[in-house]
Amino acid sequence: MGKIRSVTKMTDNRFLNMYHLDAENRLGGDVNYYVASRASEAAQMKLVKKDDTPDxxxxxxxxxxxxxxxxxxxxxxxxxxxxxxxxxxxxxxxxxxxxxxxxxxxxxxxxxxxxxxxxxxxxxxxxxxxxxxxxxxxxxxxxxxxxxxxxxxxxxxxxxxxxxxxxxxxxxxxxxxxxxxxxxxxxxxxxxxxxxxxxxxxxxxxxx
The missing domain is CATH 3.90.79.10 (Nucleoside Triphosphate Pyrophosphohydrolase)
Structure with missing residues (x-):
């Protein structure tokens, strides 16, 4: 299973933001992944909160x-x-x-x-x-x-x-x-x- 090391917020918009994920794949290789999210801060993202609250x-x-x-x-x-x-x-x-x-x-x-x-x-x-x-x-x-x-x-x-x-x-x-x-x-x-x-x-x- 992959692993996320850190999350960095890249934009500061009202309705949608881009986040960079520093991660690794199931074999331990480096992964740079980008996620668009309705969350205003990284702490509110689904990958952190682990819930399915509808946006x-x-x-x-x-x-x-x-x-x-x-x-x-x-x-x-x-x-x-x-x-x-x-x-x-x-x-x-x-x-x-x-x-x-x-x-x-x-x-x-x-x-x-x-x-x-x-x-x-x-x-x-x-x-x-x-x-x-x-x-x-x-x-x-x-x-x-x-x-x-x-x-x-x-x-x-x-x-x-x-x-x-x-x-x-x-x-x-x-x-x-x-x-x-x-x-x-x-x-x-x-x-x-x-x-x-x-x-x-x-x-x-x-x-x-």
């Missing part, structure tokens, strides 16, 4: 009387200098429960109200996004959205179009557009299943 949350919500549309955002992202389809999402504030963060973020990004589903805990367990380059950990929450779309809560740095996607449009998006991977997998499930939330209704004590 962010994404919201998979269905909309409409028939609950046959999924709420997505078509958002400009500087990393690719282009627009991409994603779930509404955002960072969890300090000491904020990520379910509360989900309700807040959906309201801020879309103007919609979120009714959270009560699902088995392992279905919402915080997971790592791109572990090869970052220790960012996010939770996915599920629910039903209602209300009227409004983007008045959009920040100056955000360019967001809220879209309510049916199965036909979801298939087109997957074929023709840029889509975040987590969102793409859920769109595939949405297209294929008559009840998009069927998988959430599994009995936690039942073998899967």
């Amino acid at each position: 962010g949350v994404a919201i998979y919500s269905l909309y409409g009387e028939k609950r046959d549309r999924i709420v997505l955002v078509h958002q400009y992202r500087y990393a690719i200098d282009d627009y991409i389809y994603e779930f509404p999402a955002g960072l969890v504030e300090k000491k904020e429960d990520y379910h509360d963060a989900a309700v807040r973020e959906l309201r801020e990004e879309t103007g919609l109200k979120l009714e959270l589903l009560n699902v088995p805990g392992y279905m919402e367990k915080p997971l790592y996004t791109t572990i090869g380059m970052t220790d960012e950990c996010c939770a996915m929450v599920y629910g039903y959205a209602s209300g009227t779309i409004c983007t008045d809560g959009e920040e100056d740095s955000e360019e967001i179009e809220v879209v309510l996607v049916d199965r036909k449009e979801a298939k087109r998006i997957l074929k023709e557009e840029k889509v975040a991977m987590m969102c793409a997998y859920m769109l595939m499930h949405f297209i294929a299943s008559e009840d998009p939330f069927y998988f959430l209704k599994c009995d936690e004590d039942r073998d899967i």
